[in-house]
Amino acid sequence: MKKTLILLSALSIGFTSCVDLNESPESFISPEQFYKTAKDAVTAVNAIYYPLVDNKVGAQPIYNRLFYTGLDFMTDDMDAGPGSPNGEVRAFAKLTHASTNLRIQQIWTEHYEGINKANIALERIPAIEMDAKLKSRLLGEATFLRALYYFNLVRLYGDVPLLLTDQTRLTTAELQVPRTPTSEVYAQIIKDLEDAANYFKNGAAGEAGRATEGASKALLSKVYLTKRDWANSVKLAEEVINGSYGYGLFDDYSQVFLPAYKNGREHIFSAQIKGSTISTGHLVTSSDIRSGVPGIKGSYGNQVAFYTVGTDKYFSVYKLFSNKDKRKRVSFVTSYTSPTDGKKYFTLNAPGDSVPYINKNWDPNYPTSGQSDANANVLRFAEVLLIHAEAENELNGPTEKAYTSLNKIRKRAGLDNLTTGLTKDEFRDSVYLDRRLELVAEYQRFFDLIRQTGTEATGVGPEGRGILVKNLKLVGKNNVTPKHYLFAIPQGEIDRNPKLTQNSGW
Structure with missing residues (x-):
């Protein structure tokens, strides 16, 4: 069984093997000089993972804060909490955001950054003289990751430019391309995932932190589900379920999220963060935690969406769980015990009705700092x-x-x-x-x-x-309209590329 681990520090990205990767060479090296050795190939592929958990200045990680505020807040499950003062974030939760919203731009930019790094690797690695099995595995990883990035983009924005070559080689005029029909983007995603699975069949075993054949088939099953191609979705899902990949459910639901168990049998593909090494910290955990608890760093920027059902004015997804459902008290907590004064802190919406706080990112190894090594699940069994x-x-x-x-x-x-x-x-x-x-x-x-x-x-x-x-x-999110089935194309991209058109209603 192979699992995925991505460790991000402020300056570099590395895996749990002996690879010590700095994403950019410290002095300028031209592409012709750099893509020469197996080590160069590994470095190039490592860099494709970077935007998944990238915490660089001026951007946020896709599988951390960006998708939390840019996706989950636009649902019937979650909302911006009182500790989330950012106007653009709160606009997502109220569905009043515009095409100029920074999150709309960042999600687009971070995905295309990953795509271009995949394109570079797929162009350059075939010419490198290196072990054939290692080369095959690396090409599989690059192809899988490109498919994942495009799958997110096509679901969010609809028609998007399908770029399959190194964009850094193109002129400004060459980069001004129209949107590609959704059907063609999906066809490329399917091809990439099929190719990735084949590359992995012939590839070398990879250390923790790599995409795998099982991950390729699992994602392809999800792609077919999204396209309502039920037969192919069943076929691929059964290949994963009945295959020799070693996947299975943890016995205890809490183990899915506890850092001590990450990269276990249920984790098919995970973007995993080492919270204590990220320059600005884990960007979700402290926002989940109740504010005002002595000794615990919490801002309560993320909350469940409260709404009225019958006479209950504080209904939420929390109340959809039966009391016998073990997932209820893993996914949420209703109180915190202060490590400073030993008192229990909770909030009541109404007498006997405690506020539920999201608990999936909590790390017991960081009880006071609001940090977490909890992974972000992309695909699990x-x-x-x-x-x-x-x-x-x-x-x-x-x-x-x-x-x-x-x-x-x-x-x-x-x-x-x-x-x-x-x-x-x-x-x-x-x-x-x-x-x-x-x-x-x-x-x-x-x-x-x-x-x-x-x-x-x-x-x-x-x-x-x-x-x-x-x-x-x-x-009660009454600002929602049919236009919200797709994100707006970022206005900044339209300004730079006049061949792009805007989605309906934006």
Whole structure:
């Protein structure tokens, strides 16, 4: 079994092997001079991972603060907390943001940075004389990562420029290209993931921190799910579930998030942060934590979205969990004990109704600093089971195979097996609910609201699908409109490239 680990320090990115990578040479070396050795090839591929957890000046990591504020805040699960004063962040939560919003620009920029680094590696590495198995593995990693970056972009922005060559070689005029149709972008993503899986078959074993054949197939299954290609989604998911990759569920749901267990059997692909070595710290953990607890650094910048259900004015995703669901008290806590005075600190919305605080990024090794070594899950085995259950139900109805995959998730959560004899619609609703509870605060809900359908779905999304508008209005986010099924193309990009067009409504 191979897992993914990305360690980021303020100046360099390295893996848990003996590789000591500085992303940029300390003195100028031309590309012709640099891409000569196997070490150069490894360095080039390491750099492709960088934007996933990049914390450089002027930017934020994709799989940390950017997706938290730019995706999860635009859902029915989460909201900007009282400790989040940034106007652009709060605009996302209220869905009043414009095409000039910095997060819209940064998400675009960080993804294309990763894509260009992948393009450079894919262009330069084939000509390097080096071990064939190592070369094959490195080409697999570069191809996988390019697919991941484009998969995020096409889901967020729709048609996007499909750039497959080194952009640093192009003139300003050559960089001014129109948007590529979504269908062509998806075709390239699928090709890249198929190519990546083949590269890995012939490649050398990689140390922790590398994309793998299993990760390629898991992501491809998710791509097919998004495209509603149920047959291929089932096929790829079953190859991952039944393959020899060694994946499985942790016995205890809490182990998925505790740093002591990272890179375990459930982690197919993870962007993992060493919080104590990042110059500005882990950008999510302290924002999850309640403010005002002596000895614990917390700003409460991230909170669940509270809304009214019946007479309950403080309903939230927290209350969708049954009390027997073990995931409830792993994903959230309702109080903190101060290491300074030993007192318990909590907040009440109403008598007997404690405020739930997001707990998935908490690291018991940093009880007072607001730091965390908790990884950011990109793909984990539990999601593959959920993908399989959903796609199998759409393809063949709620078969025994679909029940088996979903019940594995429920059993780990301490829940009874799902009632047998459900209709296709009823089973679909059950899968959607378990996706929501299993993956809460893991950057999945926004994408799910866009692609999910239901018997009562309203709003017009891509291909007339999606429940984003309906669900956000149910929680009082009334500024949502059909335009929010896609992000705006960043206005700065349109200013630089007149061939780009804006998405409808922006």
